[in-house]
Amino acid sequence: MDDLFSLNGKVAVVTGASRGLGQAIAVGYAKHGAKLVVSDVLDVSETIKMVEEAGGEAVGMNVDVSSREQVKGMFNAAEERFGGVDILVNNAGILRSAPAEGLHDEDWDKVIQVNLKSQFIAAQEVFPFLKKRGGGRIINVASIAGLLAFNQAIPYNAxxxxxxxxxxxxxxxxxxHNILVNAICPGIFLTGMTNDMLEQESFKEMVKAKVPMGRHAVPEELVGAAIYLASKAGSYTNGHAMVVDGGWTCHL
Ligand SMILES: NC(=O)c1ccc[n+]([C@@H]2O[C@H](COP(=O)([O-])OP(=O)(O)OC[C@H]3O[C@@H](n4cnc5c(N)ncnc54)[C@H](O)[C@@H]3O)[C@@H](O)[C@H]2O)c1
Structure with a gap:
């Protein structure tokens, strides 16, 4: 049967995949048939185990997305192990919060480097690999903070x-070149990035008040969007910023 959401025969590389949204996307892709290269600055063994438990196959790598050499190594590894690359998910990211007037240069540089420049570097480096396969998909994990501004998070928003x-x-x-590039803009998902915030009553109340669905999300709730953008189902979706936020940004 022609399965619109199948990733059978595809090779996907997911950055920042040791936990949170990257981990959920990697496991979701494996369940839909993709082979995985999962990378992070942290240990990725738990993700590999979860992929294998889901019946998939994954190579794990320690990669700092700020390093062009390490990023290139990720795609070489995918080619060596699985014969090529079809899908890149630029997911790794960090959050630094500070009022504008007290923000340090190092924090500005670090956030822009990890969240933005690294996505461009990885796209440049994956380009020849995707071309070799006759095309592919790039999915950049952005945020609703890319559309509207969170308070005291200037480099993150930028x-x-x-x-x-x-x-x-x-x-x-x-x-x-038949390379489709899309972004996902998540709202608030419970991960290592948001865990501390979601433990604060005031933040929980704010989410409840702002999100029409009245709650935050769990990482598995982002997987459908990531599969759509990587599969045949998304074959005419290009340049889109897909909001997955329970309706937060649909109102004033
Ligand atoms: N959780 C949310 O509510 C939310 C909302 C909007 C967007 N996002 C975005 O989703 C992505 C994933 O975030 P998450 O919520 O899963 O957070 P997370 O902190 O749980 O996961 C991020 C992962 O990226 C890795 N990472 C950080 N710097 C890295 C680097 N230099 N090189 C390689 N890996 C690095 C971390 O080690 C971590 O495993 C991020 O880009 C984040 O900005 C998250």
Whole structure:
């Protein structure tokens, strides 16, 4: 049967995959038939185990997405082990919060480097691999902070806004190579990034009040969007910033 959401025969590389959204996407892709390269600065063995338990296969790598050499190594490994690359999920990201007037240069640089420049570096480095396969998909994990601003998170907001524009720019340039580039803009998901915030009553109340669905999400609730954008189902979706936020950004 022609399965719109199948990833059988596809090879996917997911960054920041040791936990949270990257881990959920990697496991979801494995369940839909993809072979995985999962990378992170942290240990990825738990994700590999989860992929294998789901019946899939994964290579794990220690990769800092700020390093072009290490990023290149990720795609070489995918080619050596699985014969090529079809899908890149630029998921690794960090959050630093501070009021604008007290923000340090190092925090600005670090957040822009990890959240934005790394997505461009990885896209550049995966380009020849995707071309060799006759095309592919790039999915940049941005945020609703790329569309609207969170308080006291200037470099984060700027990096995610940049990610959305990077997505549109690459989608425009690389459609001719059959490379489709899209972004996902999650709302609030319970992960290592948000765990501390979601333990605060005031933050929980804010989420309840702002999100029409009245709750935050769990990582598995992002997987469907990531599969759609990587599969045949998304074959005419290009340059899109897909919001998955329980309705937060649909109202004033
Ligand atoms: N959780 C949310 O509510 C939410 C909302 C919107 C967007 N996002 C985005 O989703 C992505 C995943 O975040 P998450 O919520 O799963 O957070 P997380 O902190 O649980 O996971 C992020 C992962 O990225 C890794 N990472 C950080 N710096 C890295 C680097 N230099 N090189 C390689 N890996 C690195 C971390 O080690 C971690 O495993 C991020 O881009 C984040 O900005 C998250």
């Amino acid at each position: 990096s995610k806004g940049g990610s959305v524009q990077l997505t549109r720019s690459l989608a425009f340039e690389w459609a001719q």
